[in-house]
Amino acid sequence: MDYTTGFSLPRDVLLDRAHSEALLANRWFFVGTRGDLPRPGDMFGFDLFDENVMLIHGHDGRVRGFENRCLHQSARLLDDPTGSCGRRLVCPNHQWSYDPSSGELRGATGMPRAFVDDPADGFTGLRAVAVEERSGLLFACLGEPDASDLDRLDDVIRPYTDPFHLDRGGYRVALHERETVDANWLLVMINNRECVHCRANHPGLCELFDPSSFNGAVTPAYTARFDDAAARWEAAGLAWREQAFDPHDAVRVARYPMSEGHASITFDGRPACRRTIGPWTEHDASTLSIWLNPNAWIHYTSDHIATNWVIPLDAGRCVLATTWLVHEDAVEGVDYDIDHLAEVWRVTNAEDVGLCRSMTAGSRSRHYRPGPFGEDERWCVQFCDWVMANL
């Protein structure tokens, strides 16, 4: 493929889904957090091309992945995005049952006892899908990649994420939303990797964050605000120096100050949730943000965590999933209002979706030609380089 670094992805990488399938078969991708399925027996499913995968929080505390397909007649064991089971995971069709921790077949309605006790090849249990957890973040892979890649990622992020102890619980899902988007998932990611489009397209978000900060070309006023925030972060014992992608890395970590008068990522500046989380005992006008290749971005504030991830259904259609996590003791209607909590990313994501649809339409033109990235789109270059290196 004719790829030049500094330019966007070749048309066939965008339009031919085999490339995306290869990328997701070889590399770990983000599929949520422990907060999405906090209790043993909790389940969380997602489509990926023609496959459907479910994550299960095992009774031993570990989160595993399985193909969401009963061995009997291929029905979905989990029909909704989320659910919960007890000690047995039972298929709604004919009640075949499985151990939710191991995926092993435990009951097969109508089959001789030996079918379960002495199973034939391919009928011992659900097909496993590789899932690993690091810092409370969950990663899946359809193939069998090297888990040490995730150790390296965790080495980078753990100093930042550990004070939020997502891996040790304490959170509940305030809201989980999924939108099917008529856009190529790689273009959704490229859009996410720059903020040059922000000033014209995200007027609300730009009230909260100075877009130039994202791009690196900062104003003296912003520098002053950043230095103030850094002093607070230091005082709180929080790591705060940006760790950016290098050509081999799949992660960027940064902390950003919010505009004055903002207690959280809300348009009105009021707290998104009355209860603070992790290291924070008071609301703080800042965010810890993590961008992960190939498909996610996460914002930790002092009162909630918002995870965003993208997963392709085909070359021109993907799902954008967002979870808002709050303190496990926070009470809806008392400590937070869902629409107030969710407003900024709902609005901002909708604005981005419009741009991503537009870029996707443009990529279908016979005359499409990968366009160049500017200086402030350096993370787009990193993303495209990373994609091309990992196809």
Added chain:
Amino acid sequence: MDYTTGFSLPRDVLLDRAHSEALLANRWFFVGTRGDLPRPGDMFGFDLFDENVMLIHGHDGRVRGFENRCLHQSARLLDDPTGSCGRRLVCPNHQWSYDPSSGELRGATGMPRAFVDDPADGFTGLRAVAVEERSGLLFACLGEPDASDLDRLDDVIRPYTDPFHLDRGGYRVALHERETVDANWLLVMINNRECVHCRANHPGLCELFDPSSFNGAVTPAYTARFDDAAARWEAAGLAWREQAFDPHDAVRVARYPMSEGHASITFDGRPACRRTIGPWTEHDASTLSIWLNPNAWIHYTSDHIATNWVIPLDAGRCVLATTWLVHEDAVEGVDYDIDHLAEVWRVTNAEDVGLCRSMTAGSRSRHYRPGPFGEDERWCVQFCDWVMANL
């Protein structure tokens, strides 16, 4: 194809529509009853992949099939599922006209008289589609199969169906419904061929019928109820012994008693229609049920007949058609209420559609593997064997 009897169908039989096209080109399939088009001139159309077929009740009393496509500019002669014509079938586009009994071209607007009187090859009339009637049931085939197959089928069912005299009229359509379903039609049929899923998925239906009866593993209470019913059937002179599929047969016939207090297939047990039909002068808590390969199932009660059939549009989409027939003199609002009459199959079919969508999604997985059928899914095994033998 890698097929093992006792297991479900191979993935490519499900996903590659050429197999389904071959099956329906070689074998008769159910397409309704004489009750769907009771009067001369009545028409009844259906889609099948990219074809559209119309049945016409000819003025000689015979039901025939034609491709629903005008010879002039290929418009549909019958645009709705059902309609009626007089002595001429007229295309709504330019009023070309045909003899509804023979399909012969009778008028061709704007063409010289010789075009009709001395037609060229291919312009003598509508393309015929083979349609045969047995016991009032209508069967079509896109190819030219052996009609003696239907004689053999009729030999089996006529002792049961003759008292309902569907072939000799006396019925009217209370309701005809069609639903386009995002599911593979063969999986809809497999779902129909077992009732192991019933207890968990059809709570309403299980109040009417003991699902174990369907499966063969009966309780003493059920046996007692069956014996009572059999005595009534005997007294009424009705054949009642089950005739099941053998590997070569396309049909199963059985009578089932309903739960006490049920006069018909209604959730509340009240009659579905005040007027009884066929051999019945009083309502009877039983049903005569017929399952036909490859695509239908029919329930005759003492006050109505419900026909259900499935027809593919493509590999992942099909139409489920249901007709409720009542006595020709029954009056809506007086003798029956449509929602009350239709409720059980509307609810039950919707429950099944959910399962069929789920199995269809599972069959798209690259890791799909045909699953085994248990003892109580013997009719699924018969269905799959029959499909594989007739592709």
Added chain:
Amino acid sequence: MDYTTGFSLPRDVLLDRAHSEALLANRWFFVGTRGDLPRPGDMFGFDLFDENVMLIHGHDGRVRGFENRCLHQSARLLDDPTGSCGRRLVCPNHQWSYDPSSGELRGATGMPRAFVDDPADGFTGLRAVAVEERSGLLFACLGEPDASDLDRLDDVIRPYTDPFHLDRGGYRVALHERETVDANWLLVMINNRECVHCRANHPGLCELFDPSSFNGAVTPAYTARFDDAAARWEAAGLAWREQAFDPHDAVRVARYPMSEGHASITFDGRPACRRTIGPWTEHDASTLSIWLNPNAWIHYTSDHIATNWVIPLDAGRCVLATTWLVHEDAVEGVDYDIDHLAEVWRVTNAEDVGLCRSMTAGSRSRHYRPGPFGEDERWCVQFCDWVMANL
């Protein structure tokens, strides 16, 4: 391909979009009028298969075409069907900017100055799409056809269109509507080229126009009405003799009298707009109609101009676009009511869309066979001959 003149198009010409792509790459097609974008900076976009083209009224007064795709990240510069820009056409994504008259790149956010001042190959500006104007009508072509074809067309129509001076302005868009239709675009055109279907399918339109007039088989009453109208046209100095397609021509021009008591193309016969246009100082019960190959038909009355055109999205789906133009000084709600103005073509087009869907469904049948055209469908024969000659 097996084509016989006098019969409709072969199935693969209809179903295989490569043929339509070839036709539209080699020949000019109608894409609106100067009235659709009357002021400098006005823009007008349309989809064509996977391409999106925008027309821009340049500040030099000329209308040009460009691919609607930013050189940067392929977003659409114009996201709505219509819009307007000033001296700079700015991409909504990252504000890259272009000269709306030349398409030249003028600003490239984040790129070095040399990128714009000394652009590399392929980055000088937007990709041009050939657009030509004749008599105020706009034609585009994806390839590079001979503009002299349009001169020849203009030689035919100018004597008729010049009194309406559409090329010199004076009009405003009262309404522009687009409908995505599940029909093959060539079948939409064939339907447009005959009126044999009118009497049964357009009862409203037939109150305004005698359909036999279109077909050539006129009644004495119609001849008398035509002669009256011709006398008025003569008196007004208007060309009125029909100029019909010959095998090489892409155009037909005709004037038709409307039924008595009709001041314009309205069901109630009242004027569509109080202000008259072009040569007319009083309302006149007649129309000037122009049919253009491959994709348009236009009706000029004494108070408005209605343009209709069709453009394919794929083999089975197209867009039908209609613009109603009125005098530039006409005021909505005072001089015209939009629903009253638009009613006849809204109703008539909807009636045609049903027939076109029906013919499209029929063309998908494996047994489709091009049907013969009758004497009164001579313009269909001309259209099919022209298509086959220009593939």
